[in-house]
Structures are given as C-alpha cells and as structure tokens.
Amino acid sequence: MSSIHSGNLIIGQSGGATAVINASLVGAVEAALTSQRINGIYGMHHGIEGLLKEDIIDLRQQPSSIWPQLVHTPSxxxxxxxxxxxxxxxERTIEILKRYDIRYLLYIGGNDSADTAHQIAQAARQANYELYILSIPKTIDNDLPFTDHCPGYGSAARFIAQATQDSTLNTLSIPWHYPVKVIETMGRDAGWLTASAALGKRSETDAPxxxxxxxxxxxxxxxxxxVEDIYRRLGYVIIVVAEAMRDDKGQALGTAGQAGLDAFQHPLLSGAAQYLVELVKRELKIRARFDKPGDLQRMSSTSISKPDQEEAYLVGKMGVQALLAGESDKMITLVRHTEPDYHCTTGLAxxxxxxxxQRLIPDHYLNADKTMVTQAFYNYALPLIGAPLIPASKLEMTRIQ
Structure with missing residues (x-):
C-alpha cells in the first residue's frame, strides 16, 4: 500500500489500562508532531465507543509539558x-473518519482491540476509503501472538513478583496464624502473570x-x-492462582463469585482464591487466607519497569512511522535481541x-507437574521487569544458650 500525502491521525486506547499504556500514547503523539504529513492529531475519548459518539479530543491543543509527565502516569x-x-x-465509523479527514488510526490494546482495528480496516477497504490503521499491543496478560511480549506485562509482572515476596514476609512473621496463603492474580486464559510471582524465588523452599x-x-x-506435603516440611505454604483457574470439566473455581460477562462474552470472575482457602480449611483443617491485589497489579506507578515503559513508548512511536510508510491492518510487534545486551526492535504482524x-505459556517454561516455572521462564521474564527486586533481609535466629 502506497503512502498518502497528508491527513489527520486519531489514537484510541482500549481494554484494561496498564501502568505504561500512556507511554505508547506519548510515543505516538511525539512521533506525529514531527511529521509534516500529519495535520490534526486527535484522541478518541474512551476508545471506539467514544469515536462512535464523536467524543474526540484535539491532542495538538495539549500543553507540551504534559507529554513527558504522561509517560510516567498509569491508566x-x-x-x-x-x-x-x-x-x-x-458504516458509522467510516462516515465519522471521513468527516474528520482521518487517514491514520492507531488503536492501543489487546486481543479484542486488535479485532476492532481489523474490522475497521476491512470496512474502510470495502468502502474504498484510504485509511491506514495499526494496532499497538498492550496487555498485562502477555497473550498476544507474534510479539515476544506485550507492553504492560513487565510492570505487572514486577508488581506481582515483589508483592508475593512482601506478602510472604508477613506470613513468616506469624506462620501459625495463617500458614496457608493464596494470592490471586489477573489472567483470563494465559498464566504469564501468575508465573511471574516466582521471579523473586531463589531456592526450592522460597515462596511461592x-x-x-x-x-x-x-x-x-x-x-x-x-499443600499438605509442603506444610509438613516448611510450616507454611504460599500459593499463587490465576483468577480464571478451572477444573478438569472447564468450570471456573469459585463460580459462585462470577459477576457476569463483558461485552466480548469473557466471564468476569472472582472467587478462585476464596475457593482454595475454603477447600484447605475444610479438607486439611489448616488456617488459610487470601490476598487479591486487583487493579493494583496492572496500575501501580511504583512498580513501573523501565524496559516496559521504554518499549511501550517505542511501539507507539514505530506505529506512527509504520503508518507513514503505508502499512495498514497490522500490529506492531516487539522483537527480542540479547546481544550485546537485552533490547527490542519492532516488527509487524x-x-x-x-x-x-491467544498465546498461552509454553510447556518448557513449566516443571513436570506444571506448578512451578523453569529456568527458561526466568531467562525470558527477568529482563522484562527491569531492576532487581528489593531483597528481603532476615535475622539469624541464634538463641541465647
């Protein structure tokens, strides 16, 4: 597809927000501001839903000081x-894009957002409207195919890894009080975020x-x-479970806590951790409790991973460059390099x-019983979370004779 001379750009954000999604927005806007072929730079207020309501923001009118600040702002x-x-x-989407002379469109999001972008690209093609549209990857679930990883995952993984270590210290302070703890993570069908809880684990006896x-x-x-075996050996057990954990019949754990379906017919689940706590108390007669970080795991400004932030900016920037090169109906991908050090370039899918x-976590990242990660997962995930986690210091319990 050949490039066009000029037109307006519109950018939207969709799906669950992350700690670094705004870095992608800033990367796109700053790249667009340097282009002579992009006239207006607009934003959809609340994604495609806002576009359909013609709730559109003029991003050129924002003060220039906002962009370096927004890079560090979650949500x-x-x-x-x-x-x-x-x-x-x-049909209405294409009519609105025509009316505002929008020739370039970037949609930042995950699996469902990619589908939205693809449908708009097809509709524009059928209407013979020259539109260049790209999807910018974003999801803490890390489950988009063809990209090494997804912006948003590294920061959420960092939060879960650190939170697991910190919560474990609380358990260790009074291990007989609640010796079994269950931490529930987000993750619809893929276990990438749950697996990240192990990134602070250094030995077999360490949590999780x-x-x-x-x-x-x-x-x-x-x-x-x-659980019983680990409890007998260590005196406490730390378990991390995905909110969408299912039994061998495909039934979600804690179905009683299901809160319905979202617009894409994905179940809104809540209850896996509580289910496991009740199971342990009932069957093993061991005190147990659960932690549910909820939105904090994908929205914590204190857990932003530097590589994650920089890569989120990169995919936004390269999205604009790809549009100007005439690319359309594609997603920007991250391509990993390890020489001389870890870094990423971008590609297209x-x-x-x-x-x-959905890209699920591969078997070689898990041990034989599929309840712990292997070294291969550490090699994959540790570069994504940035600086080393805060280590825990422990007193030597040398008793007075």
Whole structure:
C-alpha cells in the first residue's frame, strides 16, 4: 500500500489500562508532531465507543509539558472502553473518519482491540476509503501472538513478583496464624502473570511454592496432597492462582463469585482464591487466607519497569512511522535481541492472524507437574521487569544458650 500525502491521525486506547499504556500514547503523539504529513492529531475519548459518539479530543491543543509527565502516569489518559463493534457501527465509523479527514488510526490494546482495528480496516477497504490503521499491543496478560511480549506485562509482572515476596514476609512473621496463603492474580486464559510471582524465588523452599495456571486443569486431590506435603516440611505454604483457574470439566473455581460477562462474552470472575482457602480449611483443617491485589497489579506507578515503559513508548512511536510508510491492518510487534545486551526492535504482524488469538505459556517454561516455572521462564521474564527486586533481609535466629 502506497503512502498518502497528508491527513489527520486519531489514537484510541482500549481494554484494561496498564501502568505504561500512556507511554505508547506519548510515543505516538511525539512521533506525529514531527511529521509534516500529519495535520490534526486527535484522541478518541474512551476508545471506539467514544469515536462512535464523536467524543474526540484535539491532542495538538495539549500543553507540551504534559507529554513527558504522561509517560510516567498509569491508566489510560484518553479513557478506555470494552465495546464490541456491532455490524451497524462500521458504516458509522467510516462516515465519522471521513468527516474528520482521518487517514491514520492507531488503536492501543489487546486481543479484542486488535479485532476492532481489523474490522475497521476491512470496512474502510470495502468502502474504498484510504485509511491506514495499526494496532499497538498492550496487555498485562502477555497473550498476544507474534510479539515476544506485550507492553504492560513487565510492570505487572514486577508488581506481582515483589508483592508475593512482601506478602510472604508477613506470613513468616506469624506462620501459625495463617500458614496457608493464596494470592490471586489477573489472567483470563494465559498464566504469564501468575508465573511471574516466582521471579523473586531463589531456592526450592522460597515462596511461592505452588503456581496454579489457567492452562492446566485444577485437580483437587493433587493440590491438597501438595499443600499438605509442603506444610509438613516448611510450616507454611504460599500459593499463587490465576483468577480464571478451572477444573478438569472447564468450570471456573469459585463460580459462585462470577459477576457476569463483558461485552466480548469473557466471564468476569472472582472467587478462585476464596475457593482454595475454603477447600484447605475444610479438607486439611489448616488456617488459610487470601490476598487479591486487583487493579493494583496492572496500575501501580511504583512498580513501573523501565524496559516496559521504554518499549511501550517505542511501539507507539514505530506505529506512527509504520503508518507513514503505508502499512495498514497490522500490529506492531516487539522483537527480542540479547546481544550485546537485552533490547527490542519492532516488527509487524497481520491483524487477521492476531485478532482473537491467544498465546498461552509454553510447556518448557513449566516443571513436570506444571506448578512451578523453569529456568527458561526466568531467562525470558527477568529482563522484562527491569531492576532487581528489593531483597528481603532476615535475622539469624541464634538463641541465647
């Protein structure tokens, strides 16, 4: 597809916000500001849902001082949405884009956002409207295909890894009070975030002791046997479970806590950790409790990973450059390099191969019983979380004779 001479750019953010999603916005805006072929720079207020309402922001009118500040600000500055395009929306979308002379469109989001971008690209093609549209990857679930990893994951992984270590110290201070602790992470179908809880683990006895990932069916008796064995050996057990953990029949744990479906028919789950706590108390007669970080795990400004932030900026910047080069109906990807040191460049993947496709955690990142990660996962994930985690110091318990 050949490049066009000039036109307006619009940018949207969609899906669950992250600690670094605004860095992608800033990367795109700053790249657009240097281009003579981009006239207006607009923002969708609350993603595609806002565009359909013609709730559009003029980003050129923002003070220049806002962009370096926004890089370090979590959540979606433009506002986000979880809106599934209806067939009648596409015609209106193209009509609005035409009216505002929008020729370039960047949509920042995950799997469902990639699908939205792909549908708009197809609609523009059918309407013979010259539109260049790209998807910018973003998801803490880290489950988009064709990219080495997703912006947003490294910061969320850093939060979970540090939080697991910190919460464990509380358990160790009075191990007989609540010797079994369950920490619940986000993650719809992929266990990348749950696995990240182990990034502070240095020995077999360190926490976490059990990881329950949604790729593997939950087997109650196997779990109880493992908990009891670790409790007998160590006196405490730290378990990290994905909120979407399912049994071997595909039923989500703690289904009683399900809060319905989102616009894309994904279940809104809540209850896996509580289910496990009640199971341990009932079957093993051991005191247990749970921690649920919730939105904090994807929105903590104190846990922003520097590489994650820089890569989020990079995909936004390169998204604009790819649009200007005539690329469309594609997603920007991150390509890993390890020489001379870890860094990423960018590539492109066709949206029709990305939309609604999930990349699950591969078997070689997990041990034989699929409840702990291997060295291969450490090699993959540690560069993404940035600086080393804050280490815990422990007193030597030398008693007076």
């Amino acid at each position: 979606a500055a433009l506002g986000s949405c979880r809106y599934k395009l209806q067939p009648h929306d596409l 002791h059990i990881l329950l990932l949604p790729e593997q069916p939950f087997r109650e008796q196997t779990f109880l046997t493992q 066709d949206l029709d191969t990305v939309a609604n496709v």
